[in-house]
Amino acid sequence: MKRKLLFGLVLSASLSMPFTGNSQAFTENFDNITTLTGSGWFQQNNSSPVGTNPVWFQGNPPSTGGPFIAYNGADNAYIACNFNSTAGGSGTISNWLVTPNRTFRNGDVITFYTRKYDIGQDYPDRMEVRLSANGASTNVGTGATAVGDFTTLLTSINPSLIVGGYPRQWTLYTITISGLPAPTSGRIAFRYFVTGAGPTGTNSDYIGLDNVVYTPYTCPAFTMTAGGALTGGVAGSAYSNTLTQTGALGAPNFAVTMGALPPGLTLAANGTISGTPTATGTFNFTATVNDASGCSGSQSYSITVVCPANPISIAAFPALCSNDVSYTLTQGSPVGGTYSGTGVSSGQFDPAVGTQTITYDYTDPYGCAHSGNAPITVNNAPVVDAGADQIVCDGDAVTLNGSGANSYMWDNSVTNGVAFTPAVGTVVYTVTGTDANGCMNTDDVSVTVNALPVVDGGADQTVCEGTAVTLSGSGADSYMWDNSVTDGVAFTPAAGTMSYTVTGTDVNGCMNTDDVSVTVNALPVVNAGADQTVCAGDDVTLSGSGADSYGWDNSITDGVAFTPAVGTVVYTVTGTDANGCTNTDDVSVTVNPIPTVTFAALANACVTHAPITLTQGMPAGGTYSGAGVSGGSFNPATAGVGTHTITYTVIQSGCEGTAQSSITVDACLGIQSESVQTLSIFPNPATSELNVVFENTSATDVRVVMETMDGKVVYQTAAKALSVFNDTINVSDFSNGIYFIRIESGAVSLVQRVILN
Template sequence: NLTNSMNLSAIGMHEISATVNAAWDEISFNNNTIETFIIDSVYAIVSSDSVCSGNDANLALAGSAANIQWQVNDGNGFVNITGANQATTSYAVTSNMEFRATYCNNKTSDTVSVVEINLLPPVTQNDTVCFDNPATLSATGSGSMNWYTAATGGNSIHSGSTYTTTVPATTTFYVEASTSGTGGSDTLLTTTQAGNGCGGGSMFNITAVSGAITVTGFDVSLTGQVSQTVNVYYRNGGFAGFETNAAAWTLVGAYPITATSVAGGTLTFVNSADFVIPQGLTYGIYIEANNHYTTGTAPGTTYTDANIEVFAGVGLCSSFGGLNNPRLFNGSIHYQSGCTSPSRTPVEAVILPVPAISLSASVAICQGDSITLDPGTITGTYLWSTNDITQTIAATTAGMHKVTATGTNGCSVSDSTNVIVNALPTVTAISSDPEVCDGNQVTLTGSGTGAGTLTYTWDQSVTNQLPFTPTSTEIYTLTGVDANNCENTDTVTVIVNPLPVVIGTATSPEVCIGDSVTLTGSGASTLIWDNNVDDAVPFAPSTTEIYTVTGTDANNCTSTDSVTVVVNLLPIVEANVSASAVCEGEQVTLTGSGADAYTWDNNVIDNVPFVPVTTLSYIVTGVDTNNCTNTDQITVTVNPLPIVIANATATAVCFGDDVTLSGSGADSYFWSNGVTDSVAFNPNATLSYEVTGTDANNCSNTDEITITVNPLPDVTLENFEVACLNFPEFNLSGGNPAPGTYLLGGTDPAITFNPSDFSVGFHAITYTHTDGNGCTSSAQGLIEVSECVGIAETAFGAGSVKVYPNP
């Protein structure tokens, strides 16, 4: 039979062939030899022929014996072991030793040998690397190299001659040399009773207590079917928390087996591949099979021997599922114990610092933006994936950006960041009305698409979707920001059309009742008045009113203006006259009352006398302080003047002649210049005489007549020469002007004068001249008739004397 151990308690001869490759195994039959053992009824048994230095060899004396005394030979002969008086005992192995027992006072058992396994501490090699680089540590020596985090205790982290790890700082690890499988085969039966079972199998923990162990197989109590495949898993750290996490487990192998029975308590061996549990570590074990497990095991139940501790776990009804907790595995664990070096050798991973740089794992920018990537300031150099060698770069494109920083110690470190370039949101600016009238409200609304929900802000203090009143035409900018904090803009123009400058005018701001007024609006294309007034159409208001015109321009903007039309009452005008009847040519004065100013027709001026020419009705228009007018009428009767004629007995008279003036055509007459009608008078000069005739209407008229008073002619008569009686008759002369008539004695016309006809003395001569006006005048002279005796001075007129001859 192929086995790792045999119970040779049966009396008789036994032949054993064994092969062991361990160089330290000094037992000859382990070197592929065949030995024959004859078993007496009393014989000595040792638990293992190889024992770790310092560990106990477990001794047993088989058969019936009394007065037992165990002895040891460490190379200096057998000596009694103090206190070892029982059939079983133990003794600490410190070298290669032999053991035997004396019994029944004079008998000695066979001798069993134990080889001391003394592992030296491993020799280690440190490694110096840059931060974040793997350090490869090595250890050499006998046995397997197990790596720990502490000089004693701690966690087992690795097995093998080399250990590659990455640590953040200089770290000391510890290596322990160990052997396994040197202690023969020990079996711990945790339980073999019948129990419940499920197709998922059992999970439990095994802890290597006193040294590393090698698990070589399991005895399982199957249920369900005789032939099945058993899957064996383990994981460092125990099963708790990983019952359903298949990825956390290592599959040792899948093993088809056939059970001799599926009855409760029947065990079937599963010869799994060997795996080592280092000293002090706990491995979770999962036997996935249709096997029995206990029902209702209390939590925390453990089974132990000198080398291992088994901790009750869970039962599973499916692979890594269907948990029943707590439950205990029914069966046995096959393992071999091993040896460890007396101490752990430190080994150091020396970590050189790398430059301290840091980039975010990812950064996001918006399309069109850039971001400054700065890993931090170091003493050393930089190299970016963009081939830039500066500390910072401005990233604008999407993708990974890597920087490698190298310090003065030659250590480099790299970091990278993923630059995410987020697309800008699509933003649309919307106005409730692209054109508004001044004073009207408008609402601006942002819409768009982008990452998440967009938020919108407007410039010029506008709030999204909140009405406001723009004051002028403006371009409003909308900024939309998405969940990535990317923003885009759009603009909308709101045209603010000015209100039309509507001006309402009235043809007169004040009118008199009954007058028409025309209201006219301007400044807009459409004009509408209240109070049923039509623009530019006259109407007669009855009371004082405020009229409002609403003007609408081509942009449909409206504005208003107001006009107050005051309606004043008419004055009560009365026409007055100084005389209701007058004579033609006489003045009359028309006056108005009841107003402030008056206008008369027919060119009459109020309160200014005028001469009406005919009987007529006169209308006065009175205007008060409100410029309101009213009228009244009055008739002025104009009596015709009598047709007065000035008559004269003669219109031309000579000075000193009488003339009689008389009037006709009226009833009574009055003459100027003191003349009495029809009474002769002597005018003394040419003069016009006016007669005023008055008729029954007491109307007077005048006429004028001029009486020419012709002056008498200026008649002269030259002195006559003395006429001698003897002078001849001579023509009368010397009267001037001519022609004229000479009268002798004032009565007798004469042309000549004959002195002889007259007596001596003076005789009167009258010269009479009648001018062209028929007026006559005369001049008197005397002719002296003389006898002409003696010499007398004679007056001669010029040229009256002629002397002849005159040579």
């Protein structure tokens, strides 16, 4: 059962100084709750059903039978509410304590202390702090679940009504008001709100409230972008600048409150001035910034907008000529301006020789006047000369060149400076010359073409190489042959067929040509064959080609093999073709000696012996071959037991010499039966250590040798005559792979393979 009667309707009779409420801020310590109504506080119990304690009551300290003392001040200097707000055991407590009316703004702070009884069973309690934005209204609704105008829940202590959820010692709570659109008149309410409550209910007990402090937010001093002239703008060009501030609570809101920005610019709420100004001048305005608490600051500014840069461009005027008609001016940009200057009228220019200045004036959309100018030049037409009249021969190339201008155009499909061949007769040609200024003029030239003489170079001839030939022309007055031939003078032509041209010139200086073909049979091209290099004792056969018959020096018969001596000899062949023409060629034959090769005797080996490197052949640089031979070494295991022949081959200057030697491979098993018993090599494979253990029954000198696959000794012991041999080999630094352990006793040995990992 709850300790109901202990906390009942006990009211304190002690006195305290009342809260005056003469300012926004207040501190209420509840020293005497009888003064609350006069200070603007309000209470209402909407519990269902209403219990024996209709409203909040003066705190009840232990000295008068209560549960706890006040947070500060006298022991009873707090306000309390308990389960007797409702009756029975399943009611709903909704007991309201409302503060005086205040104008709230974002940033206002409310602090208070609260607790509940800390002895015995914990009956869950809950308290809500709510806000009404309806001025001095005390409307908390009707019924236990209503909230009236107090629709904003600022905080809820133990909202789920759990055991242990409400503090059992005085605990400070702080609420900062936010989210108000502007300073708002209203009240704050403390609502003791518990369901399943009452003297016999599972929830509700006794709570206290003390030291309620309301601290209004104080507007700070705003610091805005320094006043005065801001960055200037240019009419027609994008503008951007940002006003800044410090001191605002939350997001600031900028606005122009006096004057005006330049047309085309706007001030965004975040302080950004942007847009494209459409007028020039200095524009003064005041910008005000407001914050979330209704505080504000202002600053005066000005922006000066100037005219844009001169947009005028005038395309180059063409060079005009003195005989040109009136010229229309269209080069000024932007369009819409006017032209002026000497010879200019209504946008037309009347050419006069010399250079004039054309002025273009333009007013932009912002009222700014701009001006630009460019020269225009009028040149005289050129004096064109087609050159002197010409007399030429039929077939002669004629080149016509105009002068007095820069470029020329001829009639009759003639290109200036390019040779052409006119027909027999007389033709007048006209040239049109254009100078560097594009001015043109014309001139004529007469060209007369005489016919050519009919020249005959004589009949074609066929001769042999070395035969003299005489060529003589006819049909003209003088003759000139190509290929260094003189008319009527014998010469010796080269082998082959050659066409000779004669040029005959008549009395008019006109020339013509004729051709004669001379064929000269060439000497045969004899080939003695490629130079040869052979070895002593080799046969050589020399055969000529390129003719019909052949004769060799040095008693050699064409196509018949012979054996030359060591050394180098040059042989010459003479070939004769079907026309009886002869020619010669040489071939070199070099005979190299056979190299002398020796191969020293090889020592016998055990079949288990590691591969043996072969170095006995001389001279060095040769190759070894035979059973068990690979890469310059002999592997007894590969060759097998028996006697094997190894051949050493040396090649010098392409000649091969060989020598042989034999090697006998023995099984070499005698040591096992003669002296070594119970051989044990372990572990195998090995990683760090390798143990070799055996009995030496004959007590002879025995040693242990460890070799790589290619016969390199990596470990060996001194010869020892021990009856029991036990040796440990450290292999941790050896490379991984296959090795051979060889146990030697006199001339015999025993080999075993081991693996290192």
